[in-house]
Amino acid sequence: MYVDYVKRNFKPTSKELELLQSQELIELYENIQQKGGFIKYYSQQYNVFQCQDKQEFLDLFCKYLLNFELNTTNVDGQYLQRCAYVEFDRALDCFTESPEKWLKEQATLWSMPQDVVDKLNKGLFTFSDMAKHHKNHKIDIRAQNPFTDTIEAKESDFYQAFTMSIKQYKDYVEDPTSFFLNNTNYRKDRVYQAVNVDMENWKDEIQRLFDFFPKFFLINNGLKYLRQNCKGANVPEIYMRSANCWIGGQQDFQGLSQININHGPGDCLWTIIDAYYVDQLLNIMPDLYKKEGRWYVNITFFLENKIPVKQVIQKQGDIMIIGAGCFFQAKNIGNSIHTSFNFLMLDDFSMQQIFLRQIRNDNFKLWSVIAIRNLFLDIFIHEKLPILREYLTYFIDQELERQLSKSNPSQFKLFISSKDVLICTKCYKEIFIFFQFIKDWVIYCPDCFVDDEDVIYMKYNIMQLRCLIQADRIECSKFLCSNYVGDTTCKLKQQLKLKVQINPEPNNIIVESRQFLDEFIVGLNIESSNSHNQQNGASADQVFNDKQQHKKIQEKIAMMKLQHDKLKKPKKCEKYQDLKVIKYIQKTKQRILN
Structure with a gap:
């Protein structure tokens, strides 16, 4: 059996040979083979190797028997690691405790009781229910080679192929034979995966997920400081997979x-x-x-190259939590539906991994899914994380050096509200500070600037931004803070709520709402743009259009003041006098135009 193989290829000690020939290990080996082999068995949640007294047997499997199973002498089983598991008796504590207290490992599997899984899925998260509620919803399909085991990213193994309805995909996973007979444009030697299914408007499904999920993952999630919702990040996405579909090797893109x-x-x-x-x-x-996401390899590849690796089987109802900066791949054993979203713990290690990934995105010219620079700024202002001072200083100096290095220095102007998330029209990268603004909302980042443009605009005053990063005390500011998607510690938002609230009546109107202020600031930016166009000889049509937009803003202000007058009670209320509203508007206008 395996003893001869070990003697022939390795140099075991006499004690190791004695253990290899023991009846206890022989029975254990046979039992493990019946359960799919050592790697699969060791990756399970419960097994004999959790006992300390089996450590010697575990060492033998890692050093010798794994090589025997795989018929190779190049594998070092010492690099095989176990995933962390949330035990059933700890699950309740995890629902009520902050993740920082119990999420210690970078790969953690949390199994939910079957009755909880049934309630989570009931009426929503099955192939039949999804086809019932969203049968005509169009989804992107990737056709894959199910037998891929290579680090080469070949187009024939993984590519964007088709668009199906959810009803069609249900028919495919439930009866592939009939599906291929009725849809001859699909190949039988491929498996089909539904990716990035947009569920932004699926209110019932999202509400169900958040009802069943530990609230601390929502409350303590740093993504609450995003300035706009991002699909797949703070808005869940659904993936539907048939057996043998795979997710190619990758990190999270941020x-x-x-x-x-x-x-x-x-x-x-x-x-x-x-x-x-x-x-x-x-x-x-x-x-x-x-070539992220376009290749898949057997775990043997990592063990042969002495890279510590974990493997785990995620069953129905299991929550797989993958830490910041981890590398992962996955392959389906059966047909399944998955929901996925991101989580940002506010700790130094997570911030470090996000920063490193952003640098690599920049170096390899990869698109950024999230505006990380703006997110770091917002988290720094409100959470005061010292490590972000270093990263923001790097981002600021990087942009400033790029501008100062140009042979033809340009004029800098503060142009647009910092609340906007701006993306370069050409390369789709996040715009942090400097950008070009061309008519019809064509915006370029510093890497894509047009040489003949004399004016470079700034989202922030760069000197004020550098001072803010170095300051010991930072306060919320209407020129830096935004209307964040989540419940944050932003004091400005809380002050605005108190300031704009009128006496509670069924049909009252909030005069000085954040939405109104945002629209007003956009109006001031248009006014600033008008001034710039006139100075630079803009066309009469462009000036006329800008004046029309400005006129609409003025009409909106007048309408909202009129509504306020109708609702105002005879009793004088100092907080909401018209004079104070007008003064606030004038003050805001003056600051932005300056």
Whole structure:
């Protein structure tokens, strides 16, 4: 049996040979083979190797028997690690405790009781229910080679292929034979995966997820400081997979933590590398970030290259929590539905991983899903995380040096409200400070600037921004803070709520709402743009259009003041006098135009 193989290829000690030939290990080995082999068995939530007295047997499997199973002498089983598990008796505590207290590992599997899973899925998260509620909803399909086991990213193995309705995809996973007979444009030697299914408007499904999910993942999520919702990040997305579909090797595209729920019915096999060891993989594969998501390998590849790796089977109802900066891949064992979204813990390690990933996105010219620079700024203002001072200083100096290095220095102007998330029209990168604004809302980042433009605009006054980053005390500001998507500690938002609230009546109108202020500031920006156009000889049509937009803003102000007058009671209220509203508007206008 395996003893001869070990003697022939290795040099075991006499004690190791004695253990290899013991009846106890022989029976254990046979039992493990019946359950799918050592890697699969060791990756399970409960097994004999959790006992301390089995450590010697575990060492033998890692050193010798894993090589025997895989018929190779190059595998070092010492690099095989176990995923962390949330035990059933700890699950209740995890629902009520902050993740910082119990989420200690970078790969954690949390199994929910079956009755909880049934309630979570009931009426919503099955193939039949999704086809019932969203049968005509169009989804993107990727056709894949189910037998891929290579680090080469080949177009024939993984590519964007088709668009289906959810009803069509349900028919495919439930009866592939009939589906291929009725849809001859699909190939039988491929498996089809529904990716990035947009569920932004699926209110029932999103509400169900948040009702069942630990509230601390929502309350303590740093993504609450996003200035706009981002699909797949703070808005869940659904993935539908048939057996043998795979997620190619990748990091989260922003380095964030990821939460994945398997609604079943089938299982999914995850392979995960902690963030600490991703650089080792990058050394082996220098083009790692250029082919993310388009290749899949057996776990043997990582063990042969001495990269610590974890593998875990995610069953129906299991929540897979993958830490910031981790590398992962997954392959379906059966048909399943998954929901996925991101989570940002407000700790130094998570921020470090996000920063490193952003630098790599910049170096490899990859699109950013989230405006990380703006997010870091907003978190720094409100959470005062010292590590973000270093990262923001780097981002600010990087942009300033790029501008000062130009042979033809341009004039800088503060132009647009900092609350806007701006993306370059050409390369789709986030715009942090400097940008070009061309008519019809064509916006370019510093890397895509047009040479003949003399004026460069700024989202922030760069000197004020540098002073703010170095300041010991930072206060909320209407020129920096935004109307964030989540409940944050922003004092400005709380002050506005108190300031604009009129006596509670069924049909009252908030005169000085944040939406109104945002629209008003946009109006002032248009007015500033008018002045710029006139100075630079803009066309008469352009000036006329801008004046028309400005006129609409003025009409809106007059309408809202009129509504306020109708609602105002005879009793004088100092907070909401017209004079104070007018003074506030004038003051805001003067600051922006200056």
